[in-house]
Amino acid sequence: MHDMPGMPAMPASHAAAASGWDKLGAILLLLWAVAMWAAVFGLWYANRGPVRRPWIYRASATTIVVGVIGQIGHLQEHVAQAGYWLGHPNSPAWMTPWGMGLAKGYNTVDTSKPTLGMEILHLTGNFIFLAGMAAVMVISTRARATQTRRWGRMGVWMQGIHGLEHLSLTLSVWFGADRAIGLSTWFGQIQPGVGLTTYRIWWHFIANVLGSFIFGMALFNLWRERTVIAASFDAQSAKAPEPRTAPKRRPGAAEPGTA
Template identity: 50%
Template sequence: MHTTTSVFDTPGAVLLTAWCVVMWAAVAVLTRTRHRRPPWAYRLALAVTAVGLVGQIGHVQEHVAQVIYWLWHPNDPGWMTPLGDSLARGYGQLTGTDPAVGMEVLHLVGNFIFLAGLVGAVLATRHVASSSAHRWARMGVIMQGIHGLEHVALTVTAAAGLPPVGLSTWFGLLDAGPGLWTYRVWWHFLANVVGTIVFTVVVAKFWRERHRVGAAWAELTTRA
């Protein structure tokens, strides 16, 4: 990880955090309005889903880049793109820690943006009986929820000055070195690729069901 600072490090981290907070605020609003079903709730759920998908596309590209770098440098520590490196430094500055902890915070925020998008898909399709998109979205929430909890554990333990503890570190039992670096790079790459595939399936199935979903929301809104 590079140590050269930039004036964009902290503002970038602040903006990414705001992105995550706004998405979860929207999820909270949608949850609170599930009984009243205002006309704008469906559009808001779609927006949360779309923004989450955009965020995950950027997130998974970071992991793809890490794997490509690993192929040429398998014994080096995990690499980050210049943007990811800048955001990690920004989170290190915001939290008063080093960039390594900032990196954990960055991936925590990125994963919760992804999770919010999947929750948005669940909320958008919840009123359609036998919705395949809804089932896939719920599966995605469970999978990404588990992965998100791992990132919480990684971030908390790293911030406490301990070796990061999670599935990608064998709960802190792997010593720093090529074995740990390789395992973490590939673990998070596969977790994000699988999650992105699930999200892509959700979007594809929603597109096929969009008329049923829209009609169900329109009927509920009329009743309300």
């Protein structure tokens, strides 16, 4: 078995002993991510073309709120890990009980890789967050000059890169690398131990705090610019009034009021 350096190892016996609730929670979280992305792609597709549909604004806002809820749970896991490190800087990395339960549920995919479940868990959490940011881009599609879209684009780029990082970490473990490969492990070059634990915990903590700040700024501007953005989905507001022209006069006819 290959342990993830710097992260909590999960013995295969523990993964095999994952409870039914652990497995159910893992499945539901995965379905949450899939549903989020299905919603984002569906809304993006429905929003194409000149036809404006007000329901897309409401559905996009709902998707964003669900993404916020997911990121609150994701962020608190990283905050808890950083907090535990402050009190135990020389100890192995730690996960919350609910995080460990979900990781055990995911680890049943391959019990020979004790940290695979943890990697899948964080990958799933990141993709829920990224879907929320993508929904910000959908809701601001017709209001491209807004600050909402500016912050949304910034968030998608940052979380997209962060998502690739988690994808690299997950796949490297899944395919049998002796250590996870990614920016947060310096592509597997940092040796196992306290140094790697510290680097990885704080790397992901800072990335999530910064991403959450960007998400928060996008939401703040969405609230501030909600009237403009909502109007961009209104079919009536999209219709420009036709110019009013004066009636044509016959040659030689007198001007009105001069007879």
